[in-house]
Amino acid sequence: MASSITPPNTFEPAGGPGTMSIGARSRGLSASRIGDGIFKYATLLFALGIAALVVIIIVSMAQNSTLSVARFGWSFLTKTNWDPVHEQFGAGAFVYGTVVSSILALIFAVPVSIGIAVFLVEQAPRRLSYPTSFLVQLLAAIPSVVYGMWAVFVLAPLLRTYIYPAIQKAFGFLPIFQGPANGLGLMTAGLILAIMIVPIVTAVSTDVLRAVSNSLREAAYAMGATKWEVTKVVLGAARSGISGAVILGLGRAIGETMAVTMVIGNRPEISEKLFGPSYTISAAIANEFTEATSELYRHSLVELGLILFLITFVINMLARLLVWTVTRGEGRSHH
Amino acid sequence: MLKMPSAFRLVIPVVLLLCAGLAISGCDNASTNNSGSSEVRLQGAGATFPNPLYQKWFSEYNKTHPNLKFDYQSIGSGGGIKQISSNTVDFAGSDATLTDQQLKEAPGELLHIPSVMGAVVMTYNIPTAGNATLKFSGDTIAGIYLGNIKKWNDPKIAADNPGVKLPADDITVVSRSDGSGTTFVFTDYLSKVSPEWKDKVGTGTSVKWPVGVSAKGSEGVTGQVKQSPNSIGYVELIYAEQNKLPYADVKNAAGQFVKPSMQTVTNAAAGAASTIPADLRVSITDAPGQDAYPISTFTYFLVYKDQKDKDKGKALVDFLWWATHDGQKMATDLIYAPLPAEVVQKDEEKIKSITSSGSPLYKG
Numbered sequence: 001m002a003s004s005i006t007p008p009n010t011f012e013p014a015g016g017p018g019t020m021s022i023g024a025r026s027r028g029l030s031a032s033r034i035g036d037g038i039f040k041y042a043t044l045l046f047a048l049g050i051a052a053l054v055v056i057i058i059v060s061m062a063q064n065s066t067l068s069v070a071r072f073g074w075s076f077l078t079k080t081n082w083d084p085v086h087e088q089f090g091a092g093a094f095v096y097g098t099v100v101s102s103i104l105a106l107i108f109a110v111p112v113s114i115g116i117a118v119f120l121v122e123q124a125p126r127r128l129s130y131p132t133s134f135l136v137q138l139l140a141a142i143p144s145v146v147y148g149m150w151a152v153f154v155l156a157p158l159l160r161t162y163i164y165p166a167i168q169k170a171f172g173f174l175p176i177f178q179g180p181a182n183g184l185g186l187m188t189a190g191l192i193l194a195i196m197i198v199p200i201v202t203a204v205s206t207d208v209l210r211a212v213s214n215s216l217r218e219a220a221y222a223m224g225a226t227k228w229e230v231t232k233v234v235l236g237a238a239r240s241g242i243s244g245a246v247i248l249g250l251g252r253a254i255g256e257t258m259a260v261t262m263v264i265g266n267r268p269e270i271s272e273k274l275f276g277p278s279y280t281i282s283a284a285i286a287n288e289f290t291e292a293t294s295e296l297y298r299h300s301l302v303e304l305g306l307i308l309f310l311i312t313f314v315i316n317m318l319a320r321l322l323v324w325t326v327t328r329g330e331g332r333s334h335h
Numbered sequence: 336m337l338k339m340p341s342a343f344r345l346v347i348p349v350v351l352l353l354c355a356g357l358a359i360s361g362c363d364n365a366s367t368n369n370s371g372s373s374e375v376r377l378q379g380a381g382a383t384f385p386n387p388l389y390q391k392w393f394s395e396y397n398k399t400h401p402n403l404k405f406d407y408q409s410i411g412s413g414g415g416i417k418q419i420s421s422n423t424v425d426f427a428g429s430d431a432t433l434t435d436q437q438l439k440e441a442p443g444e445l446l447h448i449p450s451v452m453g454a455v456v457m458t459y460n461i462p463t464a465g466n467a468t469l470k471f472s473g474d475t476i477a478g479i480y481l482g483n484i485k486k487w488n489d490p491k492i493a494a495d496n497p498g499v500k501l502p503a504d505d506i507t508v509v510s511r512s513d514g515s516g517t518t519f520v521f522t523d524y525l526s527k528v529s530p531e532w533k534d535k536v537g538t539g540t541s542v543k544w545p546v547g548v549s550a551k552g553s554e555g556v557t558g559q560v561k562q563s564p565n566s567i568g569y570v571e572l573i574y575a576e577q578n579k580l581p582y583a584d585v586k587n588a589a590g591q592f593v594k595p596s597m598q599t600v601t602n603a604a605a606g607a608a609s610t611i612p613a614d615l616r617v618s619i620t621d622a623p624g625q626d627a628y629p630i631s632t633f634t635y636f637l638v639y640k641d642q643k644d645k646d647k648g649k650a651l652v653d654f655l656w657w658a659t660h661d662g663q664k665m666a667t668d669l670i671y672a673p674l675p676a677e678v679v680q681k682d683e684e685k686i687k688s689i690t691s692s693g694s695p696l697y698k699g
Contacts, residue, residue: 084514085522085537152555157562182507182563184548266512266549277548283512287551290411291514291540293437 058309065303067296076303082268084288089300091307093268097186097278098308101260102253104190104274109197110246114235116198117205122231133206140199148262151192156183156263159191164275181275184265189278192259197249204248208241208323209234244322251315255308257282281308375650379407381415381428384516384571385451385634388669389428392662396654403650412516413540419445419637425647427637430516431540432616444640446685447615449633450658452604452672454595455521456582456630458575459567460560461487463500468594470495472586473528473621473629479506479567481531482546487565495586502565508547509559509568514540517553520632521569524620528629569630572596573670587629588621599628600672608677615681631672642691652696655686 068076068089079090116136120129160183171177212234220230235242257280265277266287281304292298379389386409393405407428410418415427420441432447457471475491478484484491488501511518519540526533536542550559553574560568561578572595575582584592593599606624611617621629636655642648659682663673674682687697 081543083543084541085539085543152558153562160563180505180507182548182566184550184559261512261551262555266551267544267547287513288541289514291413291516293413293416293431293540 058306061302061306061309065299065306067299068303069299071296072300076300077307080268080270082284084292084294084297087294087296089297091281091304093270094279094281094284094304095307096270097264097268098254098280098282098311101186101189101193101264101278101280102250104187105193105197105253106246106250108191108194109201109249112194113198113201113245113249114205114242116202117209118231118235120202120206121209122227122234136199136202139195140203144196144256144258145262147192147196148259151188151259151263155192156188159183159188168275176272176274179271179273179276184263184277185273185275186264186278187274189260189264189280190274192263193253193256196256196259197253200252201245201249204245204323205238205242208238208245211241212237240322240325244319247315247319247322251312251319254315255282255312257286261286281305373402374404375402375646376404376406377426377647377651377654378424379405379415379426379428380410380418380424381407381637382412382430382516382634383409384430384453385428385671388451388666388671391665391669392658395662395665396657400650400653403654411514411540412519413514415637419639425638425651428634429637430632430634431519432618432635433637445637446640446689448636448638448655448659448682448685449604449615449674449678450636451663451666452600452619452631452633452674453520454572454600454628454631454672455517455524455569456572456575456595457567457569457585458557458560458580458582460562460564460580461502462564463502466581467496467499468581469499469583470586470592471583473524476585477525477529477532480508480510480525480545480547481529481535482508495592504565507563507566508544509556509563509566510544510547510549511553511556511569512549512551515553516540516632516634517569517571518542520620520630523618524630527618527621572600576670585629587627588623589625589627591625593626593628595628595630597667597670597672599626600631601675603627603629603631604633604672604678605675608675608681611678611681615685633674633678638689640689642689642696645691645696648689648691648696652686652689656683656697659683659686 072079072089076089076091077095078092079088080092080096081088081090082093083089116132120133124132160181164181164183164187168177168181216233216237217230220233225233260280261283264279264283266279266283267277268279268284269277271278285301285305285308289298289301292301386407389407389409393407397403397405408414409428412429412431415424415429416431416433416437418424419427420437422442428450433441433445438445457469457476459469461469469492471492472495475484475495478489478491485505486503487506488503493501519538522532522536522542523538525536526538536545548559550556550568553570556568556570557574557578557580560566560570560580572582574580582595584594587593602624603619603622606627607617607619607622615635617633619631619633622631636658638651638655642651659674659679663679666673687695689696
């Protein structure tokens with residue numbers, strides 16, 4: 001997947017580098033050229049190596065979670081009690097926190113990201129689009145722990161002192177905004193995640209919008225459409241590709257650890273209160289793995305990891321599928 | 336200007352770097368070989384709490400024993416126990432003592448050797464009280480962490496703190512989210528002073544907190560307390576000191592409110608000394624003694640009684656002796672409490688009992 005934001009008006013082949021490499025394999029392997037053969041099998045080996053690695057990871061995680069699987073079975077997924085002292089483990093609260101914080105992140109990040117992508121592709125003059133895309137990419141380069149520190153020392157106090165009280169004053173009748181708001185919680189985690197996934201969603205959306213055929217824009221303009229109407233047409237055509245971008249962002253938000261654990265309050269419980277503390281799967285693993293002394297405890301944490309792995313795996317597959325659909329359908333064909 | 340294909344321009348610096356790396360590691364190997372069998376490398380892993388002091392000890396000890404190299408990874412007490420039990424390290428550090436089960440599962444007899452002491456303090460941020468030193472009984476602390484005491488002006492808190500302006504606001508309870516020895520000591524103390532705590536929550540490096548938010552690491556807890564008005568948290572003494580946060584006097588078993596300090600922590604060990612069992616596995620929270628601070632702890636070295644490698648074993652035994660004697664003088668600089676004489680004496684017995692193929696390693 002092309003994750004760079006190229007300047008407007010330079011069309012990049014749909015799908016970006018990487019996706020077509022397998023397709024080019026059948027051409028020109030002459031028997032006399034041993035080098036080509038070696039090259040082919042070497043690259044094949046690398047490719048298989050990665051696939052094998054994924055399998056090995058899944059298998060070893062499954063092996064290291066047998067105790068908790070045997071003890072708790074399927075109820076591990078739904079139970080919310082996480083009590084290391086009494087050896088009661090359930091992933092429910094962590095799954096809830098992971099999913100809700102990621103969805104919140106999408107709610108904040110997606111409109112902004114699509115807005116930036118539309119601006120870069122449809123609106124911005126070259127001299128403005130370069131610095132904009134540079135700044136967006138800069139966000140992606142900041143280490144997660146730095147986001148976390150910033151969130152703890154700047155974002156959380158700001159939210160606690162000004163934003164949350166204001167929201168509670170205006171919308172306090174809604175249960176989701178009730179309860180004590182000390183700055184650490186689901187909402188803060190969602191906000192910091194949103195900032196972190198804006199770059200990836202923007203980058204992929206930009207690529208997808210560029211893949212929309214220019215003839216579509218020209219046709220719309222020829223019909224006398226305004227810029228806004230043309231943008232609507234382009235967005236409509238890029239719909240499934242943008243969904244792919246959103247799902248990639250979701251995948252990233254779900255796996256994020258460091259920044260989240262610093263602001264989410266780390267409390268494994270299911271509560272509808274968005275300003276209250278919660279906990280995510282990855283944060284729990286990072287926090288508790290080093291001091292998990294009993295075997296059942298360790299196996300439960302590994303099983304949490306397995307659940308997270310499967311969630312992100314499915315989400316990434318969905319994203320690939322959607323992006324593949326759009327690039328095959330609307331990009332210029334390479335076949 | 337010489338023209339090169341671009342790939343080569345990239346390759347050359349990489350190759351040079353690799354060569355440099357090889358050269359450096361080569362030197363290292365060479366020096367190891369030159370010094371022959373006299374170089375000993377001791378591997379350790381475990382508790383993070385004593386890590387700053389251990390690093391200081393290693394570097395100081397290395398000055399007089401240049402052939403001895405230490406490698407201590409502060410991965411947490413749990414990790415340390417795991418590694419020593421699977422024989423991948425020569426010694427481990429741990430804040431928690433091993434359970435009978437863990438001792439039985441270890442491949443050899445493991446000794447607990449107290450190395451130094453620390454205190455867990457109650458730190459708080461109450462804007463209306465400023466820097467006033469609060470007083471808490473164990474019952475009150477348990478009440479706050481159980482969620483039974485919800486507001487700062489609760490009569491239970493107010494009764495012990497006449498004259499302090501306590502607000503009618505909710506208490507923001509902060510705990511550690513990552514598994515830690517600090518949490519172990521704190522919950523061990525609460526289990527001793529509150530039957531309800533023992534029943535509902537219990538003792539552990541991670542527990543199910545009835546209320547509040549959890550922050551990652553001691554820095555996380557201090558940061559959270561510092562920023563949240565009307566909050567309370569528990570951290571090791573050094574973190575409260577460094578962050579200039581106020582910390583409370585805590586009521587001990589003798590009914591006195593005691594300020595946490597290196598002296599009162601050492602007092603706790605001295606107070607508990609008469610009841611320390613032969614294997615030195617003991618919790619010194621809520622220890623007897625007029626001036627004993629109740630939330631105090633030992634941190635331990637874990638070593639095998641029977642050392643497989645004689646050279647390593649000898650080096651380890653000499654180091655342990657030094658750490659529990661000369662090393663104690665460095666503890667106070669880094670705000671760790673030194674061991675009282677009674678405990679050093681018990682350490683001596685343990686160190687003298689370490690053997691390799693049947694013969695004791697400590698020669699005096």
